[in-house]
Amino acid sequence: xxxxxxxxxxxxxxxxxxxxxxxxxxxxxxxxxxxxxxxxxxxxxxxxxxxxxxxxxxxxxxxxxxxxxxxxxxxxxxxxxxxxxxxxxxxxxxxxxxxxxxxxxxxxxxxxxxxxxxxxxxxxxxxxxxxxxxxxxxxxxxxxxxxxxxxxxxxxxxxxxxxxxxxxxxxxxxxxxxxxxxxxxxxxxxxx
Numbered sequence: 001x002x003x004x005x006x007x008x009x010x011x012x013x014x015x016x017x018x019x020x021x022x023x024x025x026x027x028x029x030x031x032x033x034x035x036x037x038x039x040x041x042x043x044x045x046x047x048x049x050x051x052x053x054x055x056x057x058x059x060x061x062x063x064x065x066x067x068x069x070x071x072x073x074x075x076x077x078x079x080x081x082x083x084x085x086x087x088x089x090x091x092x093x094x095x096x097x098x099x100x101x102x103x104x105x106x107x108x109x110x111x112x113x114x115x116x117x118x119x120x121x122x123x124x125x126x127x128x129x130x131x132x133x134x135x136x137x138x139x140x141x142x143x144x145x146x147x148x149x150x151x152x153x154x155x156x157x158x159x160x161x162x163x164x165x166x167x168x169x170x171x172x173x174x175x176x177x178x179x180x181x182x183x184x185x186x187x188x189x190x191x192x
Contacts, residue, residue, distance in 0.1 A: 011184040012104075014174065015140045016042060018188055019100055022138045023047060027099035030132070031055035032086035032125055037066030039102050044070065044079040053079035054093065056086040086125035090132060098132040105153055106144030119156035126160070130169065130191070139189040146182030154185070161187065168192070 023029060025048030031040040034055035043053045057063050066081035082092065086103070105122055129139055145154035161171050170190045176183040 011142045011176070011186040014186045015102065015142060015188075018138065019043070019102065019140060020046065022136075023100050024051075026050040028093060028097055029053045030089055030093065030098055030101040030129065032089060032101055032103045032129065033057060033105065034062050034066040034081050035104060036062065037069035037081065039104065040066050040079055040081065041069055041073055041075060043100065043102070044073075044075040047078060049078060051078060054089075055079065055081045056084055056089060057081065058083070058085050085121050087121040087128065089125060090128040093132050095131045096134050098129070099134060099137050101129040101133065101137075101139045103139070103141045104144065105141065105157065119153045122153060122157060123160050126157075126189075130164070130189070133191040135192040137191045139191075141185075141187040141189070143185040143187065145184075158185075161189075164189065 019042070023043065023046040027047045028051065029043040029047055031043055031053060034040055034057035037055065040053055040055040047053060055066050057066065060083060063081045063083045067076075070076050070079050070081070103122070103125070126139070126141075133139060141157070143154050143157060145151055158173075161173070164171055168191065172188045172190075174186045174188070176185075
């Protein structure tokens with residue numbers, strides 16, 4: 001029986017492969033949308049004992065879930081979850097010091113689908129993050145859309161991304177063009 005490739009080649013797998021190639025032990029990273037903490041844990045494993053990860057979420061359940069996952073894996077010394085908007089990330093790191101920032105736009109997995117990221121704070125967070133990235137730093141985005149969230153944020157972000165300064169950043173969009181319904185859209189932004 002042939003495996004279903006959609007179950008084995010996801011937007012998250014693409015983004016994790018790219019992050020694995022860029023993040024090194026000792027790096028500073030940001031998980032801009034902590035969710036259940038899986039990306040926070042992934043980044044904490046990559047930065048090693050000498051690195052640090054700060055994760056943001058506006059939902060207390062997400063922050064608690066992330067903290068619990070980090071504690072379960074013994075990663076609380078290298079990662080923290082903050083109850084704050086990702087739009088405020090510049091208050092937690094210095095410009096030009098962050099190696100990688102990751103976003104998963106949409107709603108909290110297993111949470112209330114009526115609570116989701118919004119274009120205004122998401123664009124503000126991307127802009128803040130671009131200034132925090134070090135040279136050759138990377139920002140990854142996965143746009144989840146449809147259902148309760150509709151297409152407003154996806155459309156706003158896809159309209160915003162081409163306006164990013166092409167002399168300083170390279171923006172790569174990788175849509176799944178042959179997947180049904182509303183497949184997530186992985187995006188990579190490279191600085192320098």
